Amino acid sequence: MAFDGIVVANLVCELNKTILNSKISKIAQPETDELLFTLKGQNGQFRLAMSASASLPFLYLTKQNKPSPLTAPNFCMVLRKHIANGRIIGITQPDLERIIQFEIEHLDELGDLCHKKLIIELMGKHSNIIFCKEDGTIIDSIKHVSAQISSVREVLPGRMYFIPDTTHKKNPLTVSQEDFLQTVCEKPEPIAKAIYTSYTGISPSIANEICFRAGVDGDFSMSSLHEDEKLHLFHNFDWFMTDIKEEHFSPNIMYKGKEPVEFASLPYTSYEEYTVTNYDSISEVLETYYASRNIYTRIRQKSSDLRRIVTTALERNRKKFLLQQKQLKDTEKREKYRIYGELLNTYGYHLESGAKKLEALNYYTNEMITIPLDDQLSASENAKKYFDRYGKLKRTYEALTTLIEETKNEITHLESIATALDIAVSEDDLVQIKEELIEFGYIRKKRGDKKAKIKSKPFHYISSDGFHIYVGKNNYQNDELTFKFATGNDWWFHAKGMPGSHVIVKTEGEELPDRTFEEAGRLAGFYSKGRDNDKVEIDYLQKKNVKKPNKSAPGFVVYYTNYSLTIQPDISGIEQLS
Template sequence: MSFDGFFTHAIVHELNSTLKTGRVARISQPYPAELIITIRAQRHNYALLLSANPTYPRVQVTEVPFTNPAVPTNFTMTMRKYLDGAILEGVEQVGNDRIIRLTFNTRDELGDSQRLLLISEIMARHSNISLVNEKTGKIIDTVKHVGADQNRVRLLLPGATFIMPPKQDKADPYLPNQIYSDLVRQYQEPAELAKQLQAHYEGLGHDTARDLADRLLASDHLPTTYQQFIQHFDQPDPVIIDDRKKDFMAFPPLNAAGELQHFTTLSALLDSYYQQKAQQDRSKELAGQVLKVIKNELKKDRRKVKKLNQQLADASQADQYRIRGEILTTYLGKLTPGMDAITLPNFYDDNKPLKISLSPELSPSRNAQKYFTKYDKLKASVAHVNEQLKLANAEIEYFENIQNQIELASPADIQEIRLELQQEGYIKRKHKGKKQRKVRASKPEQFHTSDGTVVLVGKNNLQNDRLSFKTANKNEIWLHVKDIPGSHVVIRDTNPSDETILEAAQLAAYFSKGRDSDNVPVDYLPAKRLRKPNGAKPGFVTFTGQKTLRVTPKKLTN
């Protein structure tokens, strides 16, 4: 089921029973198109999520933790100004559409009572959240500003009059009607009946329409079946249906195929369904600038490596310049000013003739000296070039490791990766005059092996450093994939079983660049053998005395 009009009806009923008469305690905007309003109701704090994300738009109570940005957005500041301390009078749905209207009672700057509407439109890429003054009908602010160049019918800008989206010419399924009876008489094939039901009723998604069609076609008394169906949304039994792909519904469909996972509330269902998908989407959104910086740095480093390798290749030919210098010195008497080339016997190669280029503006001796100077310069550059090559390759490895971390990162991990790159000087800090927030590593992700042993996995370099040198005890086992980017992994046991080491190695392989391979080498050793060289980048360690396992990547349960 998509978040259609019927599901919207059900979530509105749930939100009213949970949040009505509650007071706004806190407002935050962890992501660009998502707003969190913490409402104190029934002696509980509830985090109400309003999402205008084009891929995952919804309204729900969430228990998923969010990390707020260091600097609140203008939209956040506006919401706080107008809604902080406001009382939620009620939540209602507009018709049977995917539009939810929350009515707040608060006071204006003069202390007079005023009602504000927070309107959430759950419409894919057209989703939006608007704060509207009920009395004037004027928009105070929207999470997405939509000008006349984007929509000629509706302006969604501060100060504009709020206009509802155009209403579809369809029947409200909650009002008395007999449309379904006529359609059942005309269409006996479930897919076609579902299509016709969608065409005639407002807010009917594909999955909901198909379930209603199945129930009507199997019914002996259509009015009773229809009423029971729509009443289900006031007393839902939320389920996720796992059949090749996961779907969610407000209650089990008549012809459910696949495994059913039940939830106590619709919000709990949405948390479970969207958490991983939305998390990945948010991570990519937050990682945009980070990935751009990494891509540019990798491009520069790879270009530098290519140039340095060419310099080494040139240096490997340095002896050719020395030989030419010596031959010219030996036959100096044969050179005359103004010559641009000369062919002389090469006594290093059986006196075979060797053509040597000359600079006509230089004297014979200066031409010979020019080759010796070139030779000396190339030989002297080898040590410097090798050192620069080592640094460039180390930086490439560092950025490739961060790329790997981003693929499995949560939004909190992305924030820390960004802070790390700021600390290393790759991303410029904003607000230079202000005190910068201290870079702190969050806790690593925790897993359990089959015998219950705790295994910790660092999800970014700041976590990796803290895990390896602060959290891990000296005799606990540390793991890392061999010679490729990956997470630091620690078994919280000084004498783990072979099975535990194997499972932890599989986990280390999963959180690495080799996660798509079938045979990944993983090093393991006591944490006390780890060393961090002076000046090394975050996440870089050296070690000795390791053992190696070859495993197939596998993620354990948390």
């Protein structure tokens, strides 16, 4: 994700068309680093949300309101005192920096017309919202930055505001061909890096896109290009900048499945593997993207404790499994000891006292072998010693065989829970996973805790041919779908040899078309551990042929006859109902 200078340029263009000359009717500070303005103008009422969060800075128009604290923070009170009922008369972006400057006209306490500046810097961990006088003197900021925090610039009341030029980047909107070739060629770095480190507002993804459009590898150096290739690279760079100058923006979000992975203000041609959704408004893009990302981020945060429990249990069981396998390998010599005992009983009658070995014919292989002996023991006592070793190793082998199977099943069970955590999209989904971890002893149930109310439901899709498809989000739902919801002639799908969801296609007595088989397979691949693979093999069969072994973990099934198909785990274009 890149909230770069190009996205900011798109945003400034949009704001100038919608809220310029609007009056600021309300100012709220719902979070410590976030502001929400309510604006009224000729185009109607708007809400402008802005955040200086170090992890997720943003600014966009929104229809959503947020509750504010009962007591307004100091910065909010300062803004209300100065610019409440003020009018936004200018919205600008210096060069192509990630900075938006609002010029606000208002009346002071004496009724005189004054001008102030509200400057929003969208610069990752250095993001800030700074309120200044017309001459650039800082009145206040949402984050105070002292000399102890930054040696480059203090952001404190009374200091002068300036944009620190620490990287000496140039404005890409005013670059000539000669300057571009000279600047980028002088750098020994890869082409893409040379571009984004030379010019303001250009992110690595934009630099790579420019290289892609020019047909050059952004990881190569400029010295690897011919003169005509360098010229072609500049032309693509210039065409990109012309689109920005002429405001030919095309806001879009790129999705991998349902997860948003990137947004942009211009069309990308280098992300062919992603599904692109275009929007009319960059504010709509930003609000949609951040809302969607927040869902994934929040669920990952909420599930972090559960993930840690599952990961720890998996690591412990995998170590145990390796140790058990090593111990099992040590039992392979048990048959050798049994044969030694038998041969000693057969040939040991003529053994001399104090002998340290016995040369004998192994009648199982018809070969001569040497049997080491304890010279303090008789032949029969040596035979008994070998039989005892054989018996001990045999018992160990039998016990380990059972333990290894149990450990393997536990690893499979834990891997299926880990996959369920990856699939979870809501807190309700996590509740059911936690209940499973409690039931199997991975989480200790606290005294007095009541069983959680389960609200999570399976995913519900409809195929292009109108057949209803259900996808379990966790092991409990998988069991419920397969053995209580599905009927005998419904079709069952699952990723082959890896943890994943049970996928049920309701046939209603009809024969499924090939396209529905393929779409159900794509769903089974996407909701499995192999969702990031290029191809996933899917097993499918009628539900009546799926069996559940006694006392097996939830979600565990067996089947002996099935069909297979290989698909790409891409579910774009499959309609989701719930």
